[in-house]
Amino acid sequence: MPLTQADISAEISQAREAYLKAVAAGDPVRDHPARDYAPYRSSVLRHPKQPLVSVGDPEAVELSGPVFGVTDVTALDHDLTRQHVGEPHGERITVTGRVLDRAGRPVRGQLVEIWQANASGRYAHQRDDHAAPLDPNFTGVGRCLTNDDGEYQFVTIKPGAYPWRNHVNAWRPAHIHFSLFGTAFTQRLVTQMYFPGDPLLPYDPIVQSVTDDAARQRLVATYDHGLSRPEWSLGYRWDIVLDGPAATWIEEGR
Amino acid sequence: MSLSPTPSQTVGPFYGYALPFPDGENVAPAGHPEMITVHGVVHDGAGAPVPDALLEFWQPGVDGSRRGVAGSLRRDPVTGGFLGRNGLDFTGFGRVATDADGHYTLRTLPPVGVGYLSVTVFARGLMRQLHTRAYLREQTDIAADPLLSSLAPGRQATLLTTREQDKIHRFDIRLQEDGVHEETVFLEFP
Numbered sequence A: 001m002p003l004t005q006a007d008i009s010a011e012i013s014q015a016r017e018a019y020l021k022a023v024a025a026g027d028p029v030r031d032h033p034a035r036d037y038a039p040y041r042s043s044v045l046r047h048p049k050q051p052l053v054s055v056g057d058p059e060a061v062e063l064s065g066p067v068f069g070v071t072d073v074t075a076l077d078h079d080l081t082r083q084h085v086g087e088p089h090g091e092r093i094t095v096t097g098r099v100l101d102r103a104g105r106p107v108r109g110q111l112v113e114i115w116q117a118n119a120s121g122r123y124a125h126q127r128d129d130h131a132a133p134l135d136p137n138f139t140g141v142g143r144c145l146t147n148d149d150g151e152y153q154f155v156t157i158k159p160g161a162y163p164w165r166n167h168v169n170a171w172r173p174a175h176i177h178f179s180l181f182g183t184a185f186t187q188r189l190v191t192q193m194y195f196p197g198d199p200l201l202p203y204d205p206i207v208q209s210v211t212d213d214a215a216r217q218r219l220v221a222t223y224d225h226g227l228s229r230p231e232w233s234l235g236y237r238w239d240i241v242l243d244g245p246a247a248t249w250i251e252e253g254r
Numbered sequence B: 001m002s003l004s005p006t007p008s009q010t011v012g013p014f015y016g017y018a019l020p021f022p023d024g025e026n027v028a029p030a031g032h033p034e035m036i037t038v039h040g041v042v043h044d045g046a047g048a049p050v051p052d053a054l055l056e057f058w059q060p061g062v063d064g065s066r067r068g069v070a071g072s073l074r075r076d077p078v079t080g081g082f083l084g085r086n087g088l089d090f091t092g093f094g095r096v097a098t099d100a101d102g103h104y105t106l107r108t109l110p111p112v113g114v115g116y117l118s119v120t121v122f123a124r125g126l127m128r129q130l131h132t133r134a135y136l137r138e139q140t141d142i143a144a145d146p147l148l149s150s151l152a153p154g155r156q157a158t159l160l161t162t163r164e165q166d167k168i169h170r171f172d173i174r175l176q177e178d179g180v181h182e183e184t185v186f187l188e189f190p
């Protein structure tokens, strides 16, 4: 029997209730998804069964990380609407926010990478066979470096929802994929930003893999009318906090 | 102040035109006499190769510094394309996607000051990246390493490369035990 949305939704609520029960019984709040989250079927064979091994070594290389600079981006990389001869279809938006560490310090000069589907919900990826049109004026890849306040900004179009094959009638809510670096390799974050009020959010096992309600809410951007530009674009704000070890390695002068 | 972190989400299946970049796997300056090759296959819990994993590598600089050097994905401001690495600097950062056989190849320099390359794994189906280490067997004193010496021999072996030829090292990654092979040891940093 093919899996239905009802099957997956039942598994989603079971996982959420089990989590709430565990927290009520004293378990710590879980900010990240469990790696063995079965409603997202691809996770089943792709998570370790052994517990992670804790490395407390203060000299661990992972407490430092790669750096990027002006040679790693071009001035146009942050504007996904200007990478082709013509303009892409869709609703023009800006997405801006700050990248912070858990101590609230801005993450400066670090690389932020994004990728997304076009307005019709199609990726410019050969393996995406969704029957929606490609847009010759939209690739859907952007990069920038955070500024001294940890701010990033992208100009793009609002991506469309798209179907996938986790179960029958599975649809991903509109989202932008984000990849971020901190000062430590352990702070590395790959995640997805969602849009407020998207009716697909409750049905999606990837969003719902974050079983903590407050944590899941942090994946949803805020519409900010003050960031909208008259007769041009709608503005969204999304701040990002990188997780990481309590003591991150910092070298003098960095 | 302690802010709550932004949750991780899977890298998904479609990062391939966004994250990999030319020379991502060529961390060593081209033609460097000490260049080593580290390669292997990423497997899932059925023992099958994972054709859509993305691996990242990080290691100290040639002087043992951990400051890093920019220029891993050097861009061309004229065309908006990629120039590739400049052939001189060692940035310490590599990124490579597995191919259709689940295989990856990294060309780098031996790590300085430590015996290992830091590795992170991203993949469709993986909710959050996994950290591991590729210890080069010939420059690792197992008994002196607190992590390796704390592990049972079978588990320990998953973090050690196998020398195939001079300067060619094999390092496979198993995301989950498959009934035959040991699962790779994955790490967390408190």
Ligand SMILES: [Fe+2]
Residues within 6 Å of the ligand: A117, A172, A175, A177, B012, B014
């Ligand atoms: Fe996606």
